[in-house]
Amino acid sequence: MKRFIVFFIILSCISFNTITPTYATTLFKEGVYKLSDLNVPEGEFYSAVNLSKENEVLLQIYDEKQVLLQFLKMPPGTKKVNLVALKPTYRIVILGNGQISIT
Template sequence: MKKLIPFLLTLICLSFNTIIVTPALVGNVFKEGIYQLSDLNSSPNNLYTIQNVSSNDGVYIAIFDNKNTITTQSVKLGPNSLKYKLLPLNPTDRIMIVGDGDVYISPRTAE
């Protein structure tokens, strides 16, 4: 009985002090849909890298101009892909993501 009370008190204290850690990637991870460049954390030089961070599903990415008629770039990314450098984007471009994967888009520096 003497050991049970401190154990229960410790258990109760630990259950109230659980911390949920959110990964830093979450703000730039996108799922299937159509996004404008303004949805991203915009880069001053409009250069981005793109990566599929899903471990199971591939994705297809297409980038359209402001009239949504011309595909300026398209790429298919498999599960856990390496980073892929996108061409410079215009602020009015739209990014279409098709597939069940999770796409991480991050700004890159000019090289």
């Protein structure tokens, strides 16, 4: 009985750690992000905010053929900016030392 309880507790801890959805990650720093890795539903509209109070950030959205769909130059403390409808095949490129929140 003790083995079953210990096994159940360990299994529960492992399963709760692996169930965390990747789309919950909405803070992004400099880099290239593939939206299929973030489980973005197709056709949803999002907005972006530059959370940095000191650094400017450049945000670029590319489609599957590497065609630039949207380019944003976001000064420090930018309010919400609407993004194009995102698809899982799109890529987001972020340049700069700021941090962007996508909601």
